[in-house]
Amino acid sequence: MRMQPLGDSAIRIEVGQTITMQTNRRIQDIYHLLKQRREFEEIVPTYTAVTVYYNPFSQTYDEIKRVIDMTLSTYKHARHIPHTRVHTIPVCYEETVAPDLLAVCETNKLTVEELINLHTKPVYFVYMLGFLPGFAYLGGLHKKLHTPRHSKPRSFIEAGSVGIAGGQTGIYPVTSPGGWNIIGRTPTSLLKSDEHPPVLLRAFDCIKFRSISLAQFEREVNSHD
Template identity: 55%
Template sequence: MTASPTFQLVGKHTILVSWEPIISEEIHSKVLQLEQYVTAFFSEEIIETVIAYHSVAIYLHEKTSAEVFLNKLEKSEWDKKQQVSNKKYIITIPVCYSEAFGTDLSEVAKLHKLTIPEVIALHIQPYYKVYFLGFLPGFPYLGGLDKQLHTPRRQTPRPYIDKGSVGVGGAQTGIYTLDSPGGWNILGRTPLHFFSAIKNPPVLVQPGDYVRFQAISRKKYDDISSQIDLGTYKLQKEVYHD
């Protein structure tokens, strides 16, 4: 059973609700439930909410009393309300695990005493839950990485990592949505675009969605890139059922 969260005032207009600091689907379901409840029933009083693995930050309008809001929230029995039904998806992400793209692939394999094909097989096996987006616009923090691939971040971050790079850092895996510095270990690259400021929504995945990686050849990578440029690529996406 999930322990009750703690409610804290953080500054004059921010409330932080947090649970035990672990990566847990059970806790994250509560995070999503609270975030959906606040968004649905207090939209006039909040600016935005920001979720993480085990917390929700609620940013309030200046005219909203944080103390009064906190008191209402604690007494609301939000966790007994029916959860808002938001459709979630399983999205297949094609990834080219060539060593040209997977700059840390051989190093990760060596660290864990695995072959490169074994690393790839372990990485594509799970369905990864999108816990939250952060660091870069649309960057998905994905839970569910096989323990055999848990890998410390690089001691010295790289000054440049290509958009679409798929990496592992600690117990997480994720996708660089823009060209960026970074310290995760890079296993491959996807041709898909995870963020576009001109699209609605601007991000490819949402918290609560699931992602599955599909290994592809370099030729397939180039073919998909061309289809994306032409606007003919069809994303593999299906509704997720609990």
Template identity: 40%
Template sequence: MGNSAIQIYPLGDQALTIEWSSTINEAANQKVMQAFRYWQKNPIAGVTDLIPAYSSLTFVYDTAIIQQYSRGQSPFTWLSQKINSTNSTATTVEEETAPLIVPVCYDPSVAPDLEFAAQFAKCAVEEFIQLHSSKIYKVYMLGFLPGFAYMASVDEKIRLPRKETPRKLVAAGSLGIAGEQTGIYPLDAPGGWQLIGKTPISLFDISKEDPCFFKSGDRVKFEPISLDAFHDLKNSKP
């Protein structure tokens, strides 16, 4: 891949991971997404799944199929060499798409940690909301729950610690912050992020061909709405 800074390592005996960086890094993630799209368009026989993350890309593979091509080499070695010999990140810069607009209600009744968050950030609640909603975020990866999008990076002033004791139940649609990340719980689940708002839209629908609202690489903008608008939108869902 023409870059000595990358690392390729096994992930169990049926997967390997390429890592460009160990931190949340826009430049590294751009390489991740370039490689992800390249290998989507140029699939390797035996690779059954590609999983992009913040700064890494994981290849899941069928050992039996890889062994048909590897001529005695281990599947990991053969696949590593094939990946390393291909400059999959030397692609043209893609056009920036318009951000997805996601309505969010920041009313305290649906944002139980907002007051704490503003106090922690040493600002008024209104300024906290403005700082959070004025930025365009990038979806770096999906994980934790089906359709949970890890987005970054929030303004340095409003970065928050995780809760010392996670909640046993966080309602679907709840918007939280943990460190420089922000994200929305697509399903009811336990969670330790600081909850600062809630969206009325559904982010995971198993009945759809693509059940996840977000995908890696999306750009997202939060649009503040009133509590009345939140209930109207929530009640208008089919």
């Protein structure tokens, strides 16, 4: 592990340099160990590191680094991973809500049915959140579905759109610009304004996609209105 300052109010703890579950298991351990301390403002896990934010007006870099060093001195003997939450997310894989569905099938020489089977088969792991509030970066996409992102992003992607970019898949939690290939859409809202934190997905959760028809999708969307 390597620690270095990140601006004047954070310390980045580099755990590895490649995106693997082995690296992430270490990140989970470190994250949950540090979460037990009260000296930090926020702790953010990413693909290969953990960033610790602190108040620079009441604490110095050296003070926070000492707290981190002391806390992580027990790391070799710790396993602080809580029960993983698993979410089943319904997705409609229909051209009406999936403008890139056929293009992704053509690129990867798949039928729509094969694409749906490959996309709904894995249990995806949430490595981290970023890009947009509640946007989860998922690991576990089948290699046959890997598709380059658009060279020119769209200016408008509907909230709930399920996309593929390179070897990743994800869900747009809000309407926004984006360059991912949209292969489906979920009626499930990823933002929960009455909860804390106000998002459905969190780092270290798992997701299973479930295929639904366009009629089911429209019923669920209408039930939320």
